[in-house]
Amino acid sequence: MIKKVLSLFAVAAIAVSCSTNAVTGRSQFKLLPESQLQQMAVGEYQSFLSGAKVVPSNSNNRDAEMVNRVGQRIVAAVTQFFKQNNMSQDLQGYQWETKLVQSNEANAWCMPGGKIVVYTGLLPITQNEAALANVMGHEVSHALFGHTNERMSQTIAAQYGGSILDAFMANKSSAAMRNIFGAAVGVGSQVGIMAFGRKQELEADRYGMIWAAMAGYNPQEAIGLWQRMQAKAGSGGTPEFLSTHPGPERRIEQLQKYMPEALKYYKPIGK
Template identity: 65%
Template sequence: MTRIFLALTAVACLSAGCSNNSVTGRSQLTLLPESELQSMAVSEYQTFLSSNKVISPSTSKDAEMVTRVGQRITAAVQQYYAQKGISSQLDGYKWEYKLVDSKEVNAWCMPGGKIVVYTGLLPITQNEAALAAVMGHEVSHAIFQHGNERMSQGMVQQGLGSALSVALSSKPAATQNLFMTAYGVGSNVLGTLPFSRKHELEADRYGLIWTAMAGYNPQEAINLWKRMETASNGQKPPEFLSTHPSEGRRISELEKHMQEALTYYKPVK
């Protein structure tokens, strides 16, 4: 089955869907138009918010913090893309930041910048800099189209083709579930996320840069993942059994990229 899947992916890549990411330089299989995914994200985001308890920034300092940190992170991303002359790649992004009342230790970002942070994450982040590292990480998944990659692979594997509209009309429940899984909605950050190790480490590296550019100390990301390791209570499987990097591997990679991130760091006054 693995050989068949790899062969199908290779055919899809050669026929239409492979492109190089202009920031990371990595070749990606992205069969789905980002504009279609953003449209789907608006619908799924509103459905999610209507069925969960959203905390208002006007009544909660935590929700106000999520909005503030999110605005600084996304401003950093926009600045970075402008400096690279690739601002057009953020076309269609209408950033939103919501705090949702849930014990889950999780956060995610849909296409087009639809962000959710769960209250269960805040006891582990503990401060704005650590929250910035998480939100920077999740934003990286969205802008680097990691979910598009995961969903493209899933559609190839399930024989759904590359037309999102056709997949939605023929198998709406399966396509919706694939979308939610591809973007980590409902997955606990302390368990196995639906992103590959490569995606996770890529998001970590650039999440550090957005954190630093936003005026937060990126070194707090290391303390965050030490707390994550403590909170997991040894329940994670060994790294080789999971697509998710172990906390130790993740910390090692963060330390490797820390000097790069610190070159962007100017503390918020």
């Protein structure tokens, strides 16, 4: 009888946990309050930084200055877009911050609440500021559209069954829950464990180019970026950033389809 009740609770929880994203229009399964994830992100972000080699943005390091500059411009573009579409309330709780971390990993991520990290190992592949902007716009989109929430919700539902919400509330600070969070975001050694779905990736690609374009960066640089990703993968050195994403050939085809829309937002910096 108890199992039946729990099963009914699980079905009810899933039914009421589907919502439509105001920007993308896609229905999403999200069990967790975004405010809870943002709180978790603060602790996990500080924990990550405590063990990372952060490149100070005030150290006259050109790469750190570039990453910080791109982050500020992407955030300004996102803020403008949400304001223009009367959705500023959706950015409530965001405390944006951008860091460059010394690591050979070719990776970048953005936590719920706006904590952005770029690894130095990604820069030889991005090669220029506009390509970096497309990557950072992509990662910011994952946070903005609740993709971390979706990934965690799917994992929690599969692992905890009928006790979905109770399990989360009781274990949100546990090592298991922290691992689920890290895997969902794509932090460090967690990369590749819990890949984003195709729909999530396409959303991040599409709007990542839009944020980059609004920030004054050429969205067409996204094509060259993925061509370089493809070359890197072909040489047997698959970047960590690529390990959670669909194949570059398919990715480039989709980017080209999205390009006309992104170019409508593009106004080069200084013009």
